[in-house]
Amino acid sequence: MTIEILMPALSPTMEEGKLSKWFIKEGDKVSAGDIIAEIETDKATMEFEAVDEGIVTKLIVTEGTDGVLVNSAIALITDENSEDAIDKKISIEKVQTDTNLSKAKVKNLVKPLEDNEPEWDTAVQTKTQTVREAIRDAMAEEMRRDETVYLMGEEVAEYQGAYKVSQGLLDEFGSKRVIDTPITEHGFAGIAVGSAFAGLRPIVEFMTFNFSMQAIDQIINSAAKTLYMSGGQMGAPMVFRGPNGAAARVGAQHSQDYAAWYAHIPGLKVVQPYSASDAKGLMKTAIRDDNPIIFLENEILYGKSFEVPLLEDYTVPLGKARIWREGTDATIVSFGIGMQYALEAAEQLQADGVSVEVIDLRTLRPIDYETIIKSVEKTNRCVTVEEGFPVGSIGNHLSAVIMERAFDYLDAPVINCTGKDVPMPYAANLEKLALTTTAEVISAVKKIIYH
Amino acid sequence: MATKKVTRKSTEKKGDLIKFYQNMLLIRRFEEKAGQLYGMGLIGGFCHLYIGQEAVVVGLEAAAKESDKRITSYRDHGHMLACGMDPNGVMAELTGRSGGYSKGKGGSMHMFSKENNFYGGHGIVGAQVPLGAGLAFADKYMENESVTFTYFGDGAANQGQVYETFNMAALWKLPVIFVIENNQYAMGTAQERSTSSPEIYTRGASFGIKGEAVDGMDVVAVRDAGLKAAAHCRAGKGPYILEIKTYRYRGHSMSDPAKYRTREEVQKMRAQRDPIESIRSLLVSEKLSTEEEIKIIDKEIKEIVNSCAEYAKESPEVPAEELWTDIYA
Incomplete structure (x- = not known):
């Protein structure tokens, strides 16, 4: 009997990874528990073990292959007692030449989303970077620039970041400025605030x-x-x-969007970027700002790639929204991972002949009301998209502001697409239902278009 | 609590004792005046008086260097006066006028002075403890020699964040003195009803933080304990705990009828252990000072307090524009 060894998921959000190393070769006998390969994601490198016994008859994916999808077959083992075990051993040489087959199973690396209107000069060169790398680079650049900037949090130093965002920072800046804390958020947040009163510029992860x-x-x-x-x-x-916000299948206590919570508070500034270039530029601005900033990242977006300008000092101002797509029939206002649904919806609506303007708020306090109002005055319709709970949401607030400032321009009520009003369930099907979706955004836009 | 009588320490200089007397008396008279103004409706909201506890902050300020930092709770008027802040600015903040340290926007519980290294004035019980460790963190980071005096009460000593802070302060050897002002009542709850072990100074033991109990009605003993703790911190040995046993004569705040203790208990403490009276009688009995000299001091203090009360009444109301300033830097 032949058993397929499948590419494992190393984290709740992992979709693909690099098979960086095989510890077995074809013809080897493996037992359950033997370490057989090393898998690398943008977040971590881990070894993984065999769960079945048998003879390795085929390594489908060669080591060093990127973008191997979770749950695709990466090797075959055959039960030792099975009759064809010997035959398989003999045919190893032939199989080895066949590894190109694996290419078919490998997903193309995610193509960076095209920015409609980059905020930098078109002559500026860019590089493709993940949001994770962009945030890391922003912190590193600011730490080089200003000695008073330091990073503190759980697993930020020696572990290189629980989500690998602080990778390499300990090596460059040392343990004085990249500080592992005990698991005591209340205490270390307070210590960081006190140090800020006294003139330091902490980054608390x-x-x-x-x-x-x-x-x-x-x-x-x-x-x-x-x-x-x-x-x-x-x-x-x-x-x-x-x-x-929500990652994937991590349950109610680990899946919540704090955008509206913190945006409620005068004295805070709140940022929730979508793209890597915004994450970088906004993080640099946030570190330099003299106020406490809440910088809301997203685990699913960490691994997404975008174009980031190759500028020595790329900053993005706080409180300035970005128009990702221009349109005439309706405005979608979103931020963070909500932008993914907003942009997908706009794309699909385009195919139906509906022209949608998509605004990425980027900063939730202060909010760039001008850009929203101007857009609504043009399109006369608005849908907001966010992942958080519906009651007291950012969308609720925007609806009120739009009603107050652009009532006469509205041809339909503003609709808020939000997460559902339930704690996040664990079950895969229920979790999907709890989150807002592209389909919901499309249906909301259609509803106000045909209002 | 220990009932050691203040005895003449031959090494005490007259000047130091006079200074102690003046500083403690200023706090006492200032607080009495604040109580009066509260009764007249000129001070609003919460107002937590420091009467009875004066020796704690005056003793520790005598052990502190100017560059040292201090941070405390909402019972903060005494700390501000002791570290050299202007009584006018403090009283005007109590009346919520524009001449106050926070331009009237902080109130009794929230005053700060960068100039005097006074970092507030915090209203959430225990929150100033990690903040104080953070001030010490900054000093260590910037390689300053300073020490941070982080004051909190016996009530706050039961907050979880205090122990999170003890752990990190010890782990990172932060130059912070945790000053537990044990006035025996967490608002209306006596220590034995809220605190499992009466020896709060031993609470750092499991983190490896040295602690000691100090007679908080004896300003000299407090100063000496402060010097020892500060030397420990300045030598890079990390944090130190001083549990200073003191007593608050007044209620928790102005609105507290203090039904949880007897009038006799308070009277006894006042009669036998008053920190100001002790120094006064020491000055006289040791012939370091005469009644006349002391009367002159009393008069001077009275004048300072009366004039700060006048200032606080006269100081203009806060301009409406101030509502919208200082939200963002």
Whole structure:
């Protein structure tokens, strides 16, 4: 009996990875528990073990192959007692020449989304970078520029970041400036805020923003309010950052979007980038800003690639939205991973002859109302898209502002596409239902178009 | 609590004792005046008086260097006066006027002074503890010699973030002195009803942080303990805990009728252990000072307090534009 060995998923969000090394060769006998290969993702490198016994009859994917899809067959083993085991051994040489077959199973590397209108001069060269790399580069550049900038959080140093965002920073900046903390968010957030009062510029990484609830008193009562309470004498120039929102199948306590929570607070600035270039440019600006910044990243977007300009010092201003697509029939306003649904919806609606303008807010406090209002005055219709809960959402707030400032321009009510009003379920099918989808966005746009 | 009487320390200079007396008396009279203004409706909201606890902050300020940092809770008026902040600015903040340290936007619980290295003035019980360790973190990072005096109460000593902070402060050898002002009541809850072990100074033991109990009604003992703790921190040996046993004569805040203790208990403490009276009688009995000299000091303090109250009443209301400033830097 021949058994397929499948490419394993090393994390909840992994879709593909690199088979970096085989520890077995064809003809080897393997037992359950033997380490057979090393798999690398943009997040981690891990060894993986055989779960079945037998003789390796074929290594389908050669080592060093990138983009191997999770659950695709990477090797075959045959039960030792099976009659054809010997035959398979004999045919090894032939099989080895066949490895090109694996190419068919390998997905093309994700193509970077085309920016409709890059915010940099077209003469500027770009490079393709993941959001993860862009954030890392932004932190490294700012740490080189300013000695008072340091990074603190769980697993940021020796582990190289739970999501590999801080990879390489410990090597470059040392343990004085890249600091592993105990798992005590409330305490270390408070220590970071205190150090900011005294003139440092901390970057606090929360392993996920879900854990920031442990520290939320220090973020709001200490970081956000001190400048006001001190009559302008001292404040907290710092960045709180980390992945936010749902990842994949991690359940209710690890899947929440904090955009609306933090955007509620005067004294904070809140950023939620979508693309790698924005993540980089906004992170650099956030580190230089003299206020406490909430920088909401997304685990699913970490591995997505975009074009990032090769400029020595690329910054993006806070409080400025970006128009990703121009359109005339309706406006979709979104941010963060919501942009993925917004852009997909716009693309599909285009095919139906509906021209949609897509705005990426990028900063949720302060919000760039001007860009939204101007767009709504042109299209007369608006749908908002976000992942968070519906009650008291960013979309709710935008609806109110649009009603107040552009009521006479509206041809239909504003619709908010949000996550459902339920804790995030674990079951794959229920999780899909709990999140907003491209189909929902399309149907919302159609609803207001044919209103 | 220990009932050691303050005895003449032959090494104490007259000047130091006079200074202690002046500084403690300033806090006492200032707080009495604040209580009065509160009763007149000129001070609003919460107002937590420091009366009875004066020796703690005055003793520790005598151990501190100017460049050292200090941070405390909402019971903060005494700390501000002791570190040299202007009584006018403090009182005007209490009345919520534009001459206040925070331009009237902070209030009794939220005042700061960069100039005096005073970092507030924090209203959430225990929150100032990690913040204080953070100030010390910055000093260590920038290789300053400074120490941070982080004050909190026996009530705050039960907060989780205190122990998160103990752990990191010890782990990273932060130059921070955790000053636990044990006034025996967490608002209305007596220590034995809220705190499993009465020896709060031992709470750092499991983190390897040295601690000691200090008689907080004896300003000299407090100063000496402060010097020892500061030397420990300045030598790079990490944090230190001082549990200073003190007593608050007034209620938790102005609105507290203090039904949780007897009038006799308070009277006894006032009569036998008052930190200001102790120094006063020491000055006289040791013939370091005369009643006349002391009366002159009393008069001077009274004048300072009266004039800061006047200033706080006269200081203009906060301009409406201030509502919208200092939200962002």
